[in-house]
Amino acid sequence: MKLLVTGGAGFIGSNFIRHMIKFHPGDSIINLDLLTYAGNPENLEEISAHQNYHFVHGNICNYELLDAVIDQFHIDTMVNFAAESHVDRSISKPGLFITTNVLGTQTLLEAAKNKHISKFVQISTDEVYGSLGSDGYFTEKTPLAPNSPYSASKASADMIVRSYSETYGLNINITRCSNNYGPFQFPEKLIPLIMTQALEDRELPVYGDGNNIRDWLFVEDHCAAIDLVLHQGKPGEIYNIGGHHEMRNIDLVKLILDKLNKPQSLIKQVPDRLGHDRRYAIDATKIKTELGWQPQYSFETGINETIRWYLTHQNWWRKIRSREYVD
Ligand SMILES: Cc1cn([C@H]2C[C@H](O)[C@@H](COP(=O)(O)OP(=O)(O)O[C@H]3O[C@H](C)C(=O)[C@H](O)[C@H]3O)O2)c(=O)[nH]c1=O
Known part of the structure; x- marks a missing residue:
């Protein structure tokens, strides 16, 4: 396989590339990444010299570049991780999210169609389904009802991906994951934000009443699921991927504080996100029954591993935190 991974210098993308090099060392991986504030070449330092790994600096909105990269590396498969992903930033800069997530995806699809790419996997999110009440789960058939500019941009991209399958016969899959956590996650997201703030004895901002619930998925389990979809996903299908570990934000923050031996007095309730x-909460029955995926990490194992990683990689996150990264 000659695989173009877009956004491979980000959190999930870099974990996925490491996963692929480990489990499919004979495949070529070309990582196209714009290196925005959240993309970090250090995330892939350990494999940067691998003979089957190549990095290209560039934007998925640049059709000419895509065209040239596909030719140069004889690309036959694409996985699109490239996206603006932080909901709070989408509230302050919605236009940027539409450009990258919607127009960027369409540009990639156009290149994939014109170059007869054999498979295109779009990495999406459960946020396209909107918000649940206290019970029920998102299935692949749940109607799309995105609420933030971020989720609306991802839902739009999903629809365009679908249209390239229906109209042009492009072989596509869409994966929709729940909240990821694990090594190399940028410390704007809740779990690494709480850990890094707490380790520096800074305040921990909890939005609103702290009772919002997220379903946590360890990033390596997510990568294994994408690998399965890439190799065995049925053309045109959507697969939900969830950790089936729901937690209220406030309980998660308290658990991390306990594990770090830090006081709950660091918690600061702040005005809610718009x-x-x-x-x-995700129903992942389809990927489990049709492709045989099973998460390998319990939340306890995953969070302990994540905490250990942030404790032993303080240079990585302190360098990032010394820059201005959130508007
Ligand atoms: C940054 C922050 C967040 N929160 C709350 C807001 C959410 O209820 C929860 C998680 O927030 P976070 O921004 O880490 O993630 P989500 O907004 O759920 O979205 C994430 O998971 C999905 C699947 C994606 O698709 C997104 O790309 C990804 O960013 O903690 C706080 O209370 N305080 C904070 O400082």
Whole structure:
């Protein structure tokens, strides 16, 4: 396989590339990444010299570049991780999210179609389904009802991906994951934000009443699921991927504080996020029954591993935190 991974210098993308090099060392991986504030070449330092790994600096909105990269590396498969992903930033800069997530995806699809790419996998999110009440789960058939500019941009991209399958016969899959956590996650997201703030004895901002619920998925389990979809996903299908570990934000923050031996007095309730989705929870029955995926990490194992990683990689996150990264 000659695989173009877009956004491979980000959190999930870099974990996925490491996963692929480990389990499919004979495949070529070309990582196209714009290196925005959240993309970090250090995330892939350990494999940067691998003979089957190549990095290209560039934007998925640049059709000419895509065209040239596909030719140069004889690309036959694409996985699109490239996206603006932080909900709070989408509230302050919605236009950027539409450009990258919607127009960027369409540009990639156009290149994939014109170059007869054999498979295109779009990495999406459970946020396209909107918000749940206190019970029920998102299935692949749940109607799309995105609430933030971020989730609306991802839902739009999903629809365009679908249209390239229906109209041009492009072989596509869409994966929709719940909240990821694990090594190399940028410390704007809740778990690494709480850990890094707490380790520096800074305040921990909890939005609103802290009772919003997220379903946590360890990033390596997510990568294994994408690998399965890439190799065995049925053309045109959507697969939900969730950790089936729901937690209220406030309980998660308290658990991390306990594990770090830090006081709960660091918690600071702050005004709620605009349009804040109350609850996400994924029904992952389809990928489990059709492709045989099973998460390998319990939440306890995953969070302990994540905490250990942030404790032993303080240079990585302190360098990032010394820059201005959130508007
Ligand atoms: C940054 C931050 C967040 N929160 C709350 C807001 C959410 O209820 C929860 C998780 O927030 P976070 O921004 O880490 O993640 P989500 O907004 O759920 O979205 C994430 O998971 C999905 C699947 C994606 O698709 C997104 O790309 C990804 O960013 O903690 C706080 O209370 N305080 C904070 O400082």
